[in-house]
Amino acid sequence: MPPVRRAYATNLGRMRTIPGAWRRAAAGAGLLSADGTGSPTIFAEMSALAAQTGAINLGQGFPDSDGPPEVLEAAREAIASGVNQYPPGRGDVSLREAITEHQHRWYGLMTDPDTDVLVTAGATEALAAVLLGLVSGPEDEVVLFEPYYDSYAACVALSGATLRTVPLRWPDFQPDLDALADAVTDATRIILVNDPHNPTGAVFSAEARAEIVRLAQKHDALIVTDEVYEHLVLDGSRHVPIATLPDAAERTLSISSGGKTFRTTGWKVGWVTGPADLVDAVLAVKQFLTYSGGAPFQPAMAAGLRLGDDYFTGLAEEMRTARDELGAGLRAAGMTVSTPAATYFTVADAGDVGATDAGEFCRALPERVGVVAIPMTAFVRPGERADVRTLVRFAACKRLPVIREAAARLSRL
Ligand code: PMP
Numbered sequence: 122m123p124p125v126r127r128a129y130a131t132n133l134g135r136m137r138t139i140p141g142a143w144r145r146a147a148a149g150a151g152l153l154s155a156d157g158t159g160s161p162t163i164f165a166e167m168s169a170l171a172a173q174t175g176a177i178n179l180g181q182g183f184p185d186s187d188g189p190p191e192v193l194e195a196a197r198e199a200i201a202s203g204v205n206q207y208p209p210g211r212g213d214v215s216l217r218e219a220i221t222e223h224q225h226r227w228y229g230l231m232t233d234p235d236t237d238v239l240v241t242a243g244a245t246e247a248l249a250a251v252l253l254g255l256v257s258g259p260e261d262e263v264v265l266f267e268p269y270y271d272s273y274a275a276c277v278a279l280s281g282a283t284l285r286t287v288p289l290r291w292p293d294f295q296p297d298l299d300a301l302a303d304a305v306t307d308a309t310r311i312i313l314v315n316d317p318h319n320p321t322g323a324v325f326s327a328e329a330r331a332e333i334v335r336l337a338q339k340h341d342a343l344i345v346t347d348e349v350y351e352h353l354v355l356d357g358s359r360h361v362p363i364a365t366l367p368d369a370a371e372r373t374l375s376i377s378s379g380g381k382t383f384r385t386t387g388w389k390v391g392w393v394t395g396p397a398d399l400v401d402a403v404l405a406v407k408q409f410l411t412y413s414g415g416a417p418f419q420p421a422m423a424a425g426l427r428l429g430d431d432y433f434t435g436l437a438e439e440m441r442t443a444r445d446e447l448g449a450g451l452r453a454a455g456m457t458v459s460t461p462a463a464t465y466f467t468v469a470d471a472g473d474v475g476a477t478d479a480g481e482f483c484r485a486l487p488e489r490v491g492v493v494a495i496p497m498t499a500f501v502r503p504g505e506r507a508d509v510r511t512l513v514r515f516a517a518c519k520r521l522p523v524i525r526e527a528a529a530r531l532s533r534l
């Protein structure tokens with residue numbers, strides 16, 4: 122047996138002397154400290170804390186139960202029948218057809234599976250390939266709604282674009298439309314929209330969506346939408362993709378993935394749909410990131426996308442119950458709590474229970490009550506947005522008894 126060596130991955134401090142684009146990614150995501158060392162993402166940090174303390178993990182959003190048996194079985198069957206080599210660069214044909222059918226069934230969108238659909242390694246790769254593929258340099262601006270999902274600012278930084286932000290403010294987290302009109306100019310290359318929104322759980326208003334399209338047209342910008350929570354709209358209404366708005370489709374790339382919808386976050390099957398020339402530009406980069414991957418999971422995702430409507434509405438109902446139980450626990454603790462319209466996420470103000478800093482609060486929470494959560498400060502530019510200083514995101518994507526136990530623990534805060 123060779124001697125056991127220290128793990129490198131946990132020792133990011135060694136990277137301080139290493140030049141390279143990693144610094145841009147780390148700095149973009151607020152993970153580069155003053156001494157030049159990088160840190161893991163907030164999700165990695167908080168899941169490690171949960172593992173170490175045995176606390177209930179309402180931090181990183183991943184379910185603790187399996188997805189639909191038909192989908193799991195389709196993956197097993199694919200492996201058993203030899204679907205184990207590189208899938209086509211654009212993705213398995215049956216999956217591209219299923220994505221096309223899904224976009225039509227739910228939203229009335231017409232896409233051609235041969236030209237307008239690209240399968241990716243999760244929404245994460247789609248976002249990276251879109252930004253790297255469609256940005257030319259610092260003269261291009263990318264508009265983000267802040268707080269934003271962590272990979273957005275990292276990939277904007279990697280792409281070399283200039284970042285512009287539009288605030289979403291507690292408690293309704295709707296975009297400030299005046300700030301949006303100021304942020305979008307002729308320099309804007311992409312307006313990157315995440316609707317339904319992580320980390321706030323907000324669904325953008327019809328007015329906000331229309332304004333995004335109006336401004337993109339006025340300034341000839343592209344719209345990129347991240348819709349991974351499309352089937353987690355909790356009030357029974359149907360998600361409205363921006364691509365369905367009048368004149369929007371021609372300038373919009375829509376991104377989604379099966380991770381949330383089919384409780385398979387570890388499978389990493391995502392997709393981009395939109396006009397063929399834009400999809401080609403994304404493919405030109407994507408083919409050198411992974412080329413392709415997840416062969417047996419692609420037909421399984423196709424089976425998932427073809428499930429009956431009941432599956433999708435049932436998922437949203439379950440998540441609504443979990444949201445309500447979690448919200449009740451947080452309110453019982455004396456916190457002001459958002460009522461998210463969609464997603465796994467509920468935001469609470471820890472300032473109401475004496476916190477002055479959400480990061481400190483979250484790092485102490487496992488010891489105090491045995492629950493892990495994520496500070497909202499991880500989703501904004503470092504040091505900006507004092508208004509989110511005490512806000513905390515809780516993810517309710519666990520089985521109901523686990524949510525109830527977490528709610529009971531939190532209510533004792
Ligand atoms: N976008 C948002 C808003 C997300 O919340 C997530 C993951 N939770 C992703 C993208 C990444 O999706 P995937 O796991 O399919 O890469």
Ligand code: GLN
Nearest residue numbers: 164165180181182183319
């Ligand atoms: N999307 C998940 C969340 O917001 C985290 C995914 C990740 O760890 N990168 O909780």
